[in-house]
Amino acid sequence: MTKMLPVNDYVGMSFWLISMALVAATAFFFIERDRVSSKWKTSLTVSGLVTLIAAVHYFYMREVWVSTGESPTAFRYIDWLLTVPLLMIEFYLILSAVSPKKVPTGIFWRLLIGSIVMLGFGYAGETGIMDAKIAFVPSMAAWAFIIWEIFRGEASKVNAGLDNPNVQKAYKTMLLLVTFGWAIYPLGYFLGYFVDGSNSGTMNLIYNIADFWNKIAFGLVIWAAAVADTESKTS
Template identity: 35%
Template structure:
């Protein structure tokens, strides 16, 4: 865990506190909404929507843990009715929760993207494994750089190269996956129109 810098103002501490509280409420309510909508969604997309709810549930849990860790890392007090002052308590702030969250949710989001593309089963399984593992590796390799107190050349050379090698596949999937889906949808629409209008099977 990287040490927190001292000297936070009350406004800065309070903004982070409120942002984390907002995140808990947003992610928690989103989980309820997604799962309540499952009966209203076409069966083919229910697995993807279930994964969406799992992602927001995981995020809710980790936001709660980050919120608690943030609260325990500081003490906020007002002396004689004056302005609030923020001081470190000495308790560590666990910034690793973010990476644990991403380690779980990023692969799930990529798998969800693959599921809604309606690819052949073999390709769906293959891409899910490849992109899931690649994205998990990308997140895992980012954490050592996050917790370094100083950027030292040996550290950078140790982690930067494998990190840069792991991120292109997930990023390309997020960028071009929807385009491929759109192409598949247009082909299905064209095939349906030809069949209905002219009796031509493509």
């Protein structure tokens, strides 16, 4: 018999709440594809895929947490390994949507590889393949590399050369999400593995809040830019 979710299990409640929010966001992004011009459809499709993949994993993660009380690390990292690179690819996609020139594919690969390295060391630390404190360092270095690329690297230079206020605004907001919104994740990792008396409940609650904010907000930023750009061309 499946164990029921206790009403006082706030971590379990957060899994359930966020899974439904991700389902709703998925439906929204896919429906809104018909509202924007063709050059933006891929970006909204990727946004919908991010929330769809995350929603499916959140249903499984909730089940693991409620049934065992243990952190669903494997499901969590399968989710992140799929969705985080897709979020990084969104930078390449929004630049490509409006750039008069072909956006260098190096941007795509650097952001993709940086996100995989960041997650790989995070997984190694959380599963005991590496010491959690040692793995934290290269994982944060990879995150810093991603931030550098979108702040000062080639991606930033391509964005600076575009004459599209909607993409400029979206890029800036996405940059802030990666810098400050993603900072919630290492906070959860730190509280889960560095602090005396730490517990998996606190860590998972923080991770859940971060996913709720970053995955849905990322898509909404792109949606807003796509709608504004589309309407500016038809008005």
